[in-house]
Amino acid sequence: MTQPLKFYFDLLNQSSRALYIFLEASKIPFEAIPISMVKGEHLTGEFRDNVNRFRKLPAITDHGYQLSESAAIFRHLAREKLVPEHWYPRRHLGRSRTDEYLAWQQSNMTVATTDYFQQKWLVPYLQKTRPSESAVNVAGKQVEHTLNDFEQLFLNSRKFILGNNISYADLSAICEVDQTKAIGFGAFKNRNKLADWYKSVAEELGPYYKSVQKEFNAKLKLNNGQQQQGEAQAHALKQ
Amino acid sequence: MTQPLKFYFDLLNQSSRALYIFLEASKIPFEAIPISMVKGEHLTGEFRDNVNRFRKLPAITDHGYQLSESAAIFRHLAREKLVPEHWYPRRHLGRSRTDEYLAWQQSNMTVATTDYFQQKWLVPYLQKTRPSESAVNVAGKQVEHTLNDFEQLFLNSRKFILGNNISYADLSAICEVDQTKAIGFGAFKNRNKLADWYKSVAEELGPYYKSVQKEFNAKLKLNNGQQQQGEAQAHALKQ
Numbered sequence: 001m002t003q004p005l006k007f008y009f010d011l012l013n014q015s016s017r018a019l020y021i022f023l024e025a026s027k028i029p030f031e032a033i034p035i036s037m038v039k040g041e042h043l044t045g046e047f048r049d050n051v052n053r054f055r056k057l058p059a060i061t062d063h064g065y066q067l068s069e070s071a072a073i074f075r076h077l078a079r080e081k082l083v084p085e086h087w088y089p090r091r092h093l094g095r096s097r098t099d100e101y102l103a104w105q106q107s108n109m110t111v112a113t114t115d116y117f118q119q120k121w122l123v124p125y126l127q128k129t130r131p132s133e134s135a136v137n138v139a140g141k142q143v144e145h146t147l148n149d150f151e152q153l154f155l156n157s158r159k160f161i162l163g164n165n166i167s168y169a170d171l172s173a174i175c176e177v178d179q180t181k182a183i184g185f186g187a188f189k190n191r192n193k194l195a196d197w198y199k200s201v202a203e204e205l206g207p208y209y210k211s212v213q214k215e216f217n218a219k220l221k222l223n224n225g226q227q228q229q230g231e232a233q234a235h236a237l238k239q
Numbered sequence: 240m241t242q243p244l245k246f247y248f249d250l251l252n253q254s255s256r257a258l259y260i261f262l263e264a265s266k267i268p269f270e271a272i273p274i275s276m277v278k279g280e281h282l283t284g285e286f287r288d289n290v291n292r293f294r295k296l297p298a299i300t301d302h303g304y305q306l307s308e309s310a311a312i313f314r315h316l317a318r319e320k321l322v323p324e325h326w327y328p329r330r331h332l333g334r335s336r337t338d339e340y341l342a343w344q345q346s347n348m349t350v351a352t353t354d355y356f357q358q359k360w361l362v363p364y365l366q367k368t369r370p371s372e373s374a375v376n377v378a379g380k381q382v383e384h385t386l387n388d389f390e391q392l393f394l395n396s397r398k399f400i401l402g403n404n405i406s407y408a409d410l411s412a413i414c415e416v417d418q419t420k421a422i423g424f425g426a427f428k429n430r431n432k433l434a435d436w437y438k439s440v441a442e443e444l445g446p447y448y449k450s451v452q453k454e455f456n457a458k459l460k461l462n463n464g465q466q467q468q469g470e471a472q473a474h475a476l477k478q
Contacts, residue, residue, distance in 0.1 A: 053392060054343070067335055069342035076335040096306055096315040103308035104293070106345055153292060 003031040005081075008051055008059045010037045011216045014113065015070035016058040018175040022074065022168065025208045026083045038125065071102045074168055086165040094162050101154055101161060101169040105176065112146040113179040115139045121183050121220070143180050147187060147194060155193045159200050166204045174201045178213070182220060242270040244320075247290055247298045249276045250455045253352065254309035255297040257414040261313065261407060264447045265322045277364065310341045313407055325404040333401050340393055340400060340408040344415065351385040352418040354378045360422050360459070382419050386426060386433060394432045398439050405443045413440045417452070421459060 007023060007030045009016035023030050035041045035057055042057050052059035054068040062080065067073055078088045088095055116139040124131045150173065154161050161169045177198060181187045188195040202209055246262060246269045248255035262269050274280045274296055281296050291298035293307040301319065306312055317327045327337055355378040363370045389412065393400050400408045416437060420426045427434040441448055 065332060065335075067339055069339045071342050072335060072338035075338050076332070079334065080332075093304060093315070093319075095318065096304075096311060099311035099314050100306055100308045103310050103345065106342065 003029050004063045005030040006033055006051075006061045007031065008033045008035050008042075008047075008057060008061075010035055010042075010057050011212060012037060012219055013057055014110070014175040014179040015172070017178070017212050017216060018168075018172045019058050019070060019073060019077075021171060021175075021205060021208045021212055022077070022087065025205065026077070026081070026087065028077060028081045028083070038122070070172075071106065074102075074172075078168075087168045087171075089162065089165070089167065092163075094167065097162055098167050098169045102172065104153070105172060109146045109150060109173070109176045112139070112142040113176050116143050116180050116185065117183065140185065143185060143187075147177070147191060151191055151194050155197050160197070160204075166201060170197075170201045171205065174198060174205070174209075178216070182213075182217060242268050243302045244269040245272055245290075245300045246270065247272045247274050247281075247286075247296060247300075249274055249281075249296050250451060251276060251458055252296055253349070253414040253418040254411070256417070256451050256455060257407075257411045258297050258309060258312060258316075260410060260414075260444060260447045260451055261316070261326065263451075264444065265316070265320070265326065267316060267320045267322070277361070309411075310345065313341075313411075317407075326407045326410075328401065328404070328406065331402075333406065336401055337406050337408045341411065343392070344411060348385045348389060348412070348415045351378070351381040352415050355382050355419050355424065356422065379424065382424060382426075386416070386430060390430055390433050394436050399436070399443075405440060409436075409440045410444065413437060413444070413448075417455070421452075421456060 005028065007019065009020055009032070011017055011020065011034075020032070035047070037057060041047065042052070043055055048055050051061060052066055052068050056068050058070055058073060060067050060073050060076070062076070067076055075088075077083060088098055116136070119135040119139045120131050123129075123135075154169070154173075158164060160166050161173070177187055177194075188198070244267065246258065248259055248271070250256055250259065250273075259271070274286070276296060280286065281291070282294055287294050290300060291305055291307050295307055297309055297312060299306050299312050299315070301315070306315055314327075316322060327334055355375070358374040358378045359370050362368075362374075393408070393412075397403060399405050400412070416426055416433075427437070
């Protein structure tokens with residue numbers, strides 16, 4: 001049976017991973033439609049006309065209604081579907097705190113981790129070159145800065161951002177951290193609080209997180225393999 | 240009587256104006272606490288410790304609970320106070336559409352209008368110099384781009400973004416447009432749809448909007464006057 005909810009995503013993207021894990025862990029029925037960003041599948045006119053006028057990922061259609069922007073998609077699902085309360089809790093102003101984190105993330109953490117991923121992995125992959133060391137260094141400094149802010153502004157002595165229960169803020173944040181960690185960034189150096197929080201979140205998410213991580217890592221490796229092949233070919237052609 | 244809700248703002252800032260108008264138009268009781276950004280009042284340790292750990296404006300405290308990020312503050316007020324439904328309507332997925340707009344705005348329109356305002360007005364004011372023509376041109380191109388996207392992605396043949404009723408998406412967007420328009424940007428050139436929408440929103444907001452606009456313009460002029468005085472003094476000193 002066709003599901004009313006269609007989810008368009010690419011696991012190379014941090015928000016796609018967060019929403020995928022959220023959908024699975026909340027047991028929301030959905031049709032998973034992978035779209036390849038490196039192949040530019042989200043940039044086609046067909047995607048724009050039939051799925052998402054922003055030509056961005058992740059995206060959903062729900063009973064034909066198109067929606068973009070990961071934080072808006074999360075709120076839509078939390079409102080329209082049956083979702084465990086802890087992800088976006090009404091109690092103790094948990095929603096306000098989650099909203100505050102998500103807005104901060106969008107203007108800070110996402111900008112830094114996306115830039116690092118682009119410089120270290122995406123641009124070299126697309127252009128079949130090695131990463132620019134100086135561009136990676138600049139981007140890495142921004143990641144250091146944003147991880148320090150994250151630790152200072154949002155982590156405390158409790159297990160998760162809101163306290164004893166995991167929320168979408170934690171899920172969203174761990175996928176941001178992974179966007180740099182998975183390609184070699186030493187996120188935990190001198191950041192014990194971050195390391196403890198990361199361990200708790202990964203454990204709490206369990207198999208949903210593990211399987212998405214595995215696919216993410218496989219995609220990184222597969223594309224890297226293709227890139228090295230491309231580099232070798234380019235090298236051979238030059239000789 | 241002291242209000243439980245304290246609102247910290249600077250009318251030079253677009254999100255401060257949007258929330259100020261929202262509070263007034265929704266008749267939410269609040270204590271208005273102006274904070275001068277150009278004097279750096281939001282950067283002090285006192286502000287950080289007692290009001291907002293992000294050291295950002297706008298900010299609220301509600302029964303002592305501190306909250307930052309304008310979109311999070313809006314949702315907090317819509318949830319915790321008595322607010323007319325049309326600002327954030329449940330019907331016809333109006334909330335999802337508003338959330339989508341606000342997320343888009345944060346990463347696109349706000350970035351462009353803030354940069355333009357900084358290059359054309361804030362940096363020259365703080366450094367007592369004339370604006371850099373090339374920096375203003377670059378920033379202006381970004382504004383052109385974001386206004387085109389706004390018109391294409393969010394405006395249609397209907398009066399407001401969601402249809403026949405004004406929502407917080409319209410209020411937030413008009414304050415973004417004003418951030419450039421108030422300092423001379425020709426936002427409506429070749430943008431009839433934008434001009435029509437702007438007129439509808441301004442009319443619908445009525446006196447709440449007009450009085451905030453008046454104060455915004457007065458602040459721009461007052462500070463500009465001080466700047467010209469500063470420039471004249473600097474000039475006199477050089478001679």
